[in-house]
Amino acid sequence: MTESSRRSALRIALLAVATLVTAAVAFFLWQDFYPVQAANGWTVQVIERDVKKAASIVPLPDGGMLVTQELKNDQGNILRITPDGERKVVIDGLSKPDGMIATRGGWVFSQEADGKPVQMLKDGKLTTLFEGNSVQGLWDDGDYLYAIEDRHDDGRLLRYRWSDGNLTVLRDRLEESESITRCTDGRLLYTQKTHGTIRQLTDDGRDPEVLGGLNQPTFIMCDARGIWISEDSTHRARLLLWDGKGEPNTVLSFLKAPQAIVADGKGSYLLAEGGRNRLLRLTPAQK
Structure with a gap:
């Protein structure tokens, strides 16, 4: 050559x-x-930007909301956003604050880091309920508070009894279980992200698979429409809705690491899109 x-x-x-x-x-x-795409019958809009690693949302009675900013190494916090858009940090110095729910006149939140407690904020007072390791999902049914740890091979599903503070380990050796919720039919469900499954917590310990073949399911929420499922995928993630028949329907596509979805009490839903540091509102079309 x-x-x-x-x-x-x-x-x-x-x-x-x-x-x-x-x-x-x-x-x-x-x-x-690429913009998020909504399925027919739904509209989506961005309602807040620059919410760093948005993870959980709790709508407030005044029309505002609490949001967790899931940053590591004590850089995370819980942010209050008023109806007119003003922002104030409610609790600072947290490590990956993830799960958050309203209960008993206050708010319970977790931190997805080892040795961090599950705590309750009520009337300006912060109370430690129990210790956990990388606790993510929370659910409260009035008598008990459920919490699930997001760990590899040694995660636990915990149950805290409000009446006396007793803590029971319901399951152990779970792998990347990130969310737990109770559905309208009474079933208590939890995710296993690595396996792409949703399982039902049962008294006999068998915990049958309710839905499989999912892509990194992280957060689940049940309502009258069915089971809402967020995919914790960096690219082209989806928000799914499953009514218990056939395959889940894709309600939103081209998301980036979506996290919690909650009803806003006004007929719409709020979704934390952590991968793009923003909050979305999902609204069904008017019939």
């Missing part, structure tokens, strides 16, 4: 590499910025 031929081949190779790199960068940028 002549020197001229070698140079020509090198130029072609470099051009091919540059083309591949450009295409790859363009693809990832497309995934990051």
Whole structure:
């Protein structure tokens, strides 16, 4: 091969590499910025931006909301957003604050870090309920508070009794279980993210699979429409709704690491899209 031929081949190779790199960068940028798509019968809008690693949402009676900013190493916090958009940090210095629910006139929240407590904020007073390791999902049924740990192979499902503070380990050796909720039919369900499944907590300990074949299910919520499921995927994640028949329906697509979804009490839903640091409102079409 002549020197001229070698140079020509090198130029072609470099051009091919540059083309591949450009295409790859363009693809990832497309995934990051492609707008969220709503299914027929639904509309979606961005209601808050710059909410860092938004994870959980609790709507407030005055029309505002509490949101967790799930940052690591004591950089996380719970943020209060008023109806007119003003922001105030309610609790600071948290490590990956994740789960949060309203109960007993206050708010209970968890931190997805080892050795961090599940705590309750009520009337400006912070109370430690119990210790956990990487607690994520929370659910309260009045008599008991349920909590689930997001760990590899050694996560636990815990039950805290409000009357006397007794803490019971209902399940152990769970793998990446991130959410727990009770449905309108009474079933208590939890996710196993790695396995792509939702399971039902049963008295006999068998915990049958309710739904499988999911892509990194993180947060679940039940209401009259069915089971809402967020996929904790970095790119092209979805918000699914399953009515118990056939395959789940995709309500939102092209999300980035969506987390909690909650009803806003006005007929719509609020969704924390942690991967894009924002909050979305999902509204059904008027009939």
